Amino acid sequence: MIRIGCHLSPSKGLLRMGQDALSIRANTFQFFLRNPRGSKAKALDLEDAAALMKLLREKDMLPMVAHAPYTLNPCAADGRVQEFAAMVMKDDLERMNAFSGNLYNFHPGSHVGQGISAGIEKTAALLNTLLTPDMPATVLIETMSGQGSEIGGAFEEIRKIIDRVELREKVGVCLDTCHVFAAGYDIVHDLDGVLESFDRQIGLSRLKALHVNDSLFPLGSRKDRHAPIGKGCIGLDAFLALVDHPSLKNLPMILETPQDDLAGYAREIALLRGEAVDNL
Numbered sequence: 001m002i003r004i005g006c007h008l009s010p011s012k013g014l015l016r017m018g019q020d021a022l023s024i025r026a027n028t029f030q031f032f033l034r035n036p037r038g039s040k041a042k043a044l045d046l047e048d049a050a051a052l053m054k055l056l057r058e059k060d061m062l063p064m065v066a067h068a069p070y071t072l073n074p075c076a077a078d079g080r081v082q083e084f085a086a087m088v089m090k091d092d093l094e095r096m097n098a099f100s101g102n103l104y105n106f107h108p109g110s111h112v113g114q115g116i117s118a119g120i121e122k123t124a125a126l127l128n129t130l131l132t133p134d135m136p137a138t139v140l141i142e143t144m145s146g147q148g149s150e151i152g153g154a155f156e157e158i159r160k161i162i163d164r165v166e167l168r169e170k171v172g173v174c175l176d177t178c179h180v181f182a183a184g185y186d187i188v189h190d191l192d193g194v195l196e197s198f199d200r201q202i203g204l205s206r207l208k209a210l211h212v213n214d215s216l217f218p219l220g221s222r223k224d225r226h227a228p229i230g231k232g233c234i235g236l237d238a239f240l241a242l243v244d245h246p247s248l249k250n251l252p253m254i255l256e257t258p259q260d261d262l263a264g265y266a267r268e269i270a271l272l273r274g275e276a277v278d279n280l
């Protein structure tokens, strides 16, 4: 069975979030360790975290993914903005001690006029200050759409970040289907070719998770707008091939599609497992 789930909110507690995942037959999921806008974060409830981890182990729902606040810019030109990203990510990675063995995903950032190379250097330098040999999380760089001045829209850029990281064994990649498609990788007509390119540039062994999102805009649009599965420019057939691809088997697949409620995600999960679904 494929490992699939969706992005969930911990607003009603961590254990409750795991129970929500279970209720929609998810066997992985993703969440923010703090308010996604990245400001003040409550202290982590360690008992609740332990209860969640117990449930996830019992129900075979690991690994799961924690997502860094998407407002951070790890390669900002403004030193204070970059320092803020460093501070939040450091705190998040300490929180990951309560979720040992799991994945922490972040956006490599926008260079805002400094140029891609400068952005790559800064994001790699930040990782070098954050990663420690004994940390229990694997940090994932997310593939981006290349919207605006985002870095990480080309596999080569991700490889250059990883090349500059010292503790490379702590770093992996999360492939977002909407983002790579918007960046120009044709996963609809040439999934094998895209994965070969990923393997050549980064190495498939670095691929640790997928974000499974349809795209509102066409191939190469460089616009990051997610659509429900089957309702965008990627289309259901491409997703059914993707979740079945031998190179992607066993990776956690996370839906970040626009859905109003858990029932919407339950339908998408069933759909991608190849089960009959009504009311699509």
Ligand code: FE
Pocket: 067, 070, 107, 142
């Ligand atoms: Fe993301």
Ligand code: FE
Pocket: 142, 176, 211, 256
């Ligand atoms: Fe994503």
Ligand code: ZN
Pocket: 176, 178, 179, 224, 225, 226
């Ligand atoms: Zn996105």
